Amino acid sequence: MPSVRPRRQREEELLVWPDLVFVEFIAALIFTITFVALAILINAPLQDRANPANTPNPSKAPWYFLNLQELLIHMHPALAGVIVPTVFLVLLAAVPYFDTSNEEQGRWLATPRAWPNMIVGMIVGFVGTWVLIVYDSSKHIVLYERFSVGSEAFRVWPPFMAEENVRTWPET
Numbered sequence: 001m002p003s004v005r006p007r008r009q010r011e012e013e014l015l016v017w018p019d020l021v022f023v024e025f026i027a028a029l030i031f032t033i034t035f036v037a038l039a040i041l042i043n044a045p046l047q048d049r050a051n052p053a054n055t056p057n058p059s060k061a062p063w064y065f066l067n068l069q070e071l072l073i074h075m076h077p078a079l080a081g082v083i084v085p086t087v088f089l090v091l092l093a094a095v096p097y098f099d100t101s102n103e104e105q106g107r108w109l110a111t112p113r114a115w116p117n118m119i120v121g122m123i124v125g126f127v128g129t130w131v132l133i134v135y136d137s138s139k140h141i142v143l144y145e146r147f148s149v150g151s152e153a154f155r156v157w158p159p160f161m162a163e164e165n166v167r168t169w170p171e172t
Contacts (some may be wrong), residue, residue, distance in 0.1 A: 074136065 061069045071080035104110035109118065
């Protein structure tokens with residue numbers, strides 16, 4: 001016969017009302033007061049009314065489309081505007097189905113490999129970001145020319161600081 005689980009003591013429980021709701025209300029109140037004060041104290045300059053006959057060049061998307069606009073600079077429009085966002089949203093929607101077990105739920109870095117995986121991921125992310133920045137700015141051409149056979153490799157140090165053969169950033 002299964003044993004009956006003992007009932008938890010009242011001291012162990014933290015109720016949603018009033019404990020959690022009161023703290024969230026105070027945080028929302030402080031947040032709102034802070035932003036109202038900032039809106040009153042800091043002058044946000046307004047531009048002229050929108051004129052459909054005069055489109056600025058280049059036309060800029062609202063801030064919430066900034067990621068797509070940045071992708072359009074670096075990729076084919078069909079790839080950047082349709083395929084990449086669709087794949088990203090499908091993967092984002094599939095995240096809850098990757099691991100459905102409740103084991104170690106609610107505990108940060110519970111598995112033995114969690115810390116090494118996190119450290120390696122941070123290093124790969126940091127180095128990978130810098131590699132993509134250097135590659136996208138076409139400084140990889142300068143690096144190749146500096147370190148290829150027959151070049152004076154260490155005459156200019158660091159080699160990526162040289163400015164010749166570097167593609168300029170698109171005019172905005």
